[in-house]
Amino acid sequence: MTEGATAGKVESTSRRALISVSDKTGVVGFARILSEIGFEIVSTGGTARAISGAGIPVTKVADVTGAPEILDGRVKTLHPKVHGGLLADRRNPDHVRELEEQSITPVDLVCINLYPFEQTVAGDPSEDEALENIDIGGPAMLRASAKNFHSVTVVPGPEYYEEVLRELEDGEVSLKTRRRLAQATFRRTAEYDAAISAWMSRDGSEAHLPDTLSLRYEKSLDLRYGENPHQSAAYYSESDGEHLLSGVEKLQGKDLSFNNLYDVDAARKLLAEFAGEPAAVIIKHANPCGAAVGETLADAYEKALASDPVSAFGGIVALNRELDGDLASKIAKIFTEVLIAPSFTPEAREVFAAKPNAVLLEAGELAQPSVFYKPVTGGLLVQDADVVEDSSGYRVVTTDRPSDEQMRDLLFAWRVARHVKSNAIVLAKDGATVGVGAGQMSRVDSSKIAIKKAGEKVRGAVAASDAFFPFADGVEVLTDAGVAAIAEPGGSKRDREVIEAADAAGAAMIFTGRRHFLH
Numbered sequence: 001m002t003e004g005a006t007a008g009k010v011e012s013t014s015r016r017a018l019i020s021v022s023d024k025t026g027v028v029g030f031a032r033i034l035s036e037i038g039f040e041i042v043s044t045g046g047t048a049r050a051i052s053g054a055g056i057p058v059t060k061v062a063d064v065t066g067a068p069e070i071l072d073g074r075v076k077t078l079h080p081k082v083h084g085g086l087l088a089d090r091r092n093p094d095h096v097r098e099l100e101e102q103s104i105t106p107v108d109l110v111c112i113n114l115y116p117f118e119q120t121v122a123g124d125p126s127e128d129e130a131l132e133n134i135d136i137g138g139p140a141m142l143r144a145s146a147k148n149f150h151s152v153t154v155v156p157g158p159e160y161y162e163e164v165l166r167e168l169e170d171g172e173v174s175l176k177t178r179r180r181l182a183q184a185t186f187r188r189t190a191e192y193d194a195a196i197s198a199w200m201s202r203d204g205s206e207a208h209l210p211d212t213l214s215l216r217y218e219k220s221l222d223l224r225y226g227e228n229p230h231q232s233a234a235y236y237s238e239s240d241g242e243h244l245l246s247g248v249e250k251l252q253g254k255d256l257s258f259n260n261l262y263d264v265d266a267a268r269k270l271l272a273e274f275a276g277e278p279a280a281v282i283i284k285h286a287n288p289c290g291a292a293v294g295e296t297l298a299d300a301y302e303k304a305l306a307s308d309p310v311s312a313f314g315g316i317v318a319l320n321r322e323l324d325g326d327l328a329s330k331i332a333k334i335f336t337e338v339l340i341a342p343s344f345t346p347e348a349r350e351v352f353a354a355k356p357n358a359v360l361l362e363a364g365e366l367a368q369p370s371v372f373y374k375p376v377t378g379g380l381l382v383q384d385a386d387v388v389e390d391s392s393g394y395r396v397v398t399t400d401r402p403s404d405e406q407m408r409d410l411l412f413a414w415r416v417a418r419h420v421k422s423n424a425i426v427l428a429k430d431g432a433t434v435g436v437g438a439g440q441m442s443r444v445d446s447s448k449i450a451i452k453k454a455g456e457k458v459r460g461a462v463a464a465s466d467a468f469f470p471f472a473d474g475v476e477v478l479t480d481a482g483v484a485a486i487a488e489p490g491g492s493k494r495d496r497e498v499i500e501a502a503d504a505a506g507a508a509m510i511f512t513g514r515r516h517f518l519h
């Protein structure tokens with residue numbers, strides 16, 4: 001009799017436990033102790049064979065239902081003799097009476113884990129194989145038991161065996177524990193259904209932005225803290241796809257924080273823009289304070305650092321080539337929170353061994369998802385991935401045309417601007433940022449910040465603006481400082497004034513035709 005069952009009583013010689021598991025880790029030991037403390041074990045198929053093979057008395061489900069397993073085992077527990085025992089609320093005298101009238105023995109404990117659907121579809125099975133690994137009876141029994149937690153203890157995985165047995169040693173599993181196990185059970189069945197739904201939608205038959213969105217995330221990592229030290233935090237990853245830490249090996253360093261991972265994400269996204277040549281990215285507060293490509297990785301890093309050496313302190317450095325000892329020695333001179341590279345030579349590892357708090361992440365290129373999510377209060381914003389358009393559609397709109405070198409820098413700056421918080425102005429020269437203005441409410445203010453960061457390097461640099469200039473003043477600020485060419489989307493009502501301002505300054509301008517806000 002379980003806690004709270006005070007209104008009636010069903011006579012039985014022992015308590016009953018129904019056990020049917022796919023993952024048989026620890027189940028024999030669990031069943032043995034249950035049997036020793038007076039539980040009758042009812043089981044199915046392979047689970048029954050495993051338990052009975054260990055010399056533990058087992059009652060087969062078919063003996064309880066009086067019906068054989070049918071349809072290759074698809075139907076075995078879907079029966080009133082089973083579900084009546086699971087769903088009867090023993091606080092209710094009418095339920096108790098009906099059990100007696102129907103000769104149904106109540107179930108006190110249900111231990112079930114589900115067919116390994118997620119593991120099966122991860123291996124690219126045939127459709128029939130995947131369908132056969134969709135559990136029906138298991139979720140039905142789990143949900144029934146969790147609904148009836150006042151009368152039934154539900155055990156949805158091996159990780160709960162020890163805790164349940166410990167409480168049973170004192171006679172009963174507490175109501176508080178039963179409620180928590182029920183919560184864990186409903187969470188598990190929701191995850192299971194979400195995984196099935198995601199697999200079913202892979203053929204593209206579901207709407208691109210469906211009316212109902214089911215996402216499944218699993219905790220991958222407890223974080224050192226959240227955005228601030230007083231906030232606890234964890235990293236959850238999508239369970240059925242590549243994610244931020246896929247293929248990432250942490251070689252050394254302290255535990256990661258919320259801000260570390262947010263910056264790592266920004267770094268890996270920007271670095272992916274320059275896979276074809278050695279590149280270095282330095283991120284601070286999710287914005288690039290330096291980014292560059294070069295003939296060598298060392299060249300790229302030195303140019304990226306020169307963009308804003310003050311802001312680089314305490315930042316995230318991401319590289320797309322193996323880090324050697326010489327470059328490691330240069331990077332180690334500046335406090336770096338996290339360093340990401342595809343690989344590290346032994347010499348590089350030795351350099352950073354002297355800085356044990358520095359986090360080294362070994363990580364290759366990260367494929368970007370086609371859909372992005374942003375949380376808001378009580379909701380989720382969903383959008384297509386923002387990708388840089390084909391440059392063949394870019395238009396020169398000024399009298400002067402960019403030189404070949406300027407065009408290369410404009411394309412570079414334009415790719416970086418997509419990864420800078422709006423309003424974004426990126427100044428670049430020789431394949432490197434020289435000044436970045438980010439996150440300002442005014443595009444003119446972003447321009448002034450970028451100019452200040454660039455200093456003397458602004459003369460002859462190019463500029464990229466993530467959205468159009470609504471007035472000519474932003475262009476005038478840039479060209480007065482010495483900017484020689486500008487890339488922007490175009491599309492303002494005052495485009496003609498903006499173009500005239502560029503022409504008056506002798507600067508070249510291209511319209512890309514597409515905005516790239518990042519909020």
